[in-house]
Amino acid sequence: MPGTWLTGAHPGTATRADDAGRRQWRAILLGLADRDGSAPAGADSLDELERLAATDGIDVADRMVQVRDRPDPATYLGSGKVRELAERVEADHADLVIADGELTPAQVRGLEDGLGVRVVDRTGLILDIFAEHARSFEGKAQVELAQLAYELPRLRGHGREMSRIGGGRVAGGAGMGVRGRGEMRLEIQRRHLRRRMRTLREQVRRTARRREVTRRRRARDRVPSVAITGYTNAGKSALLNRLAGADAEVADVLFATLDPLVRQVRTRDGLTYTLTDTVGFVRRLPHQLVDAFRSTLEEVTQADLALHVVDASSPEATEHIATVRRVLRDIGADGVPELLVLNKADLAEPEAVAVLRRLHPDAVVVSARTGQGLDGLREVLRERVRALLPSAAPADRGRIS
Ligand SMILES: Nc1nc2c(ncn2[C@@H]2O[C@H](COP(=O)(O)OP(=O)(O)OP(=O)(O)O)[C@@H](O)[C@H]2O)c(=O)[nH]1
Numbered sequence: 001m002p003g004t005w006l007t008g009a010h011p012g013t014a015t016r017a018d019d020a021g022r023r024q025w026r027a028i029l030l031g032l033a034d035r036d037g038s039a040p041a042g043a044d045s046l047d048e049l050e051r052l053a054a055t056d057g058i059d060v061a062d063r064m065v066q067v068r069d070r071p072d073p074a075t076y077l078g079s080g081k082v083r084e085l086a087e088r089v090e091a092d093h094a095d096l097v098i099a100d101g102e103l104t105p106a107q108v109r110g111l112e113d114g115l116g117v118r119v120v121d122r123t124g125l126i127l128d129i130f131a132e133h134a135r136s137f138e139g140k141a142q143v144e145l146a147q148l149a150y151e152l153p154r155l156r157g158h159g160r161e162m163s164r165i166g167g168g169r170v171a172g173g174a175g176m177g178v179r180g181r182g183e184m185r186l187e188i189q190r191r192h193l194r195r196r197m198r199t200l201r202e203q204v205r206r207t208a209r210r211r212e213v214t215r216r217r218r219a220r221d222r223v224p225s226v227a228i229t230g231y232t233n234a235g236k237s238a239l240l241n242r243l244a245g246a247d248a249e250v251a252d253v254l255f256a257t258l259d260p261l262v263r264q265v266r267t268r269d270g271l272t273y274t275l276t277d278t279v280g281f282v283r284r285l286p287h288q289l290v291d292a293f294r295s296t297l298e299e300v301t302q303a304d305l306a307l308h309v310v311d312a313s314s315p316e317a318t319e320h321i322a323t324v325r326r327v328l329r330d331i332g333a334d335g336v337p338e339l340l341v342l343n344k345a346d347l348a349e350p351e352a353v354a355v356l357r358r359l360h361p362d363a364v365v366v367s368a369r370t371g372q373g374l375d376g377l378r379e380v381l382r383e384r385v386r387a388l389l390p391s392a393a394p395a396d397r398g399r400i401s
């Protein structure tokens with residue numbers, strides 16, 4: 001995929017590739033835990049990081065968690081830990097370290113120098129997955145915009161590293177004597193990046209405007225809109241397919257869906273509403289992505305109802321609900337009424353579902369896989385949609401011409 005660091009061959013490193021010719025990376029995950037975390041804090045987060053890595057086709061060889069109050073500004077880890085990690089890198093034949101936190105450009109440099117392998121952080125990894133999954137013109141532009149926003153402060157002034165991540169300890173570097181030239185080149189690269197970002201922003205704005213026009217027309221025609229939202233992999237697309245007979249991509253990977261897909265649904269008494277599938281959330285969604293995908297995320301902001309889908313079989317379900325609500329608040333969608341849907345009931349432990357239901361008495365329990373609970377959900381949706389229409393709305397109100 002264009003612009004992503006995983007496809008680029010790294011000079012001086014033996015390259016293993018999978019069937020698709022992509023390089024097969026082998027990584028060590030690196031987490032920082034709070035001092036008071038008696039249970040290894042950050043373990044959940046590292047589990048998720050491992051899923052993200054797997055989604056990106058990366059092998060995880062090992063994990064390391066350091067308990068520390070505050071990351072070292074130069075090397076993230078303390079120097080003893082850097083040495084320990086370097087030994088593990090060697091023993092595990094790893095060629096990549098993925099930090100769960102966000103690294104400053106200086107920390108990436110410090111760590112790469114100490115470890116001799118490439119280092120990325122959670123944000124870089126998520127950006128890479130988004131780059132792999134972007135399909136539409138708009139999605140690609142948004143991803144590139146987010147990548148450039150991430151790269152800009154990380155530029156290091158010698159050619160190859162422009163592709164971020166191309167990173168590290170490459171290219172011999174500008175030696176002491178050529179410092180001036182390096183800085184000039186850096187400035188040229190920065191200018192180039194900024195220019196590209198302006199173009200992309202304009203592209204994204206244009207597409208967003210087009211969508212806005214369609215949305216306004218539907219609003220004028222009084223077609224209620226329901227936006228499906230939720231944590232990544234919760235089953236949003238699967239549910240859309242069930243409710244709307246659509247063919248959204250359903251996949252057991254994170255961030256399978258990046259483009260909003262709109263479908264019309266007709267209730268059994270003839271009301272029509274739109275159902276929109278959207279990009280999923282994850283904890284600490286990189287702000288570069290939130291910024292770049294704002295117009296996509298705003299599909300929820302503009303909706304009459306947010307169908308918040310939860311993977312009830314996940315031990316993290318409660319955390320996921322909180323994360324999604326936090327992001328919704330951040331993008332200004334907290335005023336949109338929410339209907340909570342506990343999905344994957346076929347997979348979840350009944351006790352776990354019972355606990356979630358006690359916490360969220362209005363939630364609807366379903367399985368997009370088996371169809372369990374879907375009639376009930378359709379019924380609730382019908383009532384909610386009807387309530388959105390002016391009273392005494394005739395049954396054919398809200399038809400889309
Ligand atoms: N067992 C079970 N699996 C489900 C159910 N709903 C969805 N899945 C599976 O969960 C995985 C994710 O489903 P998707 O519909 O792609 O999830 P999503 O929320 O759209 O995910 P992203 O677009 O990646 O954010 C797929 O492997 C689905 O087959 C369900 O009710 N039960």
Ligand SMILES: [Mg+2]
Nearest residue numbers: 236237256257
């Ligand atoms: Mg999806």
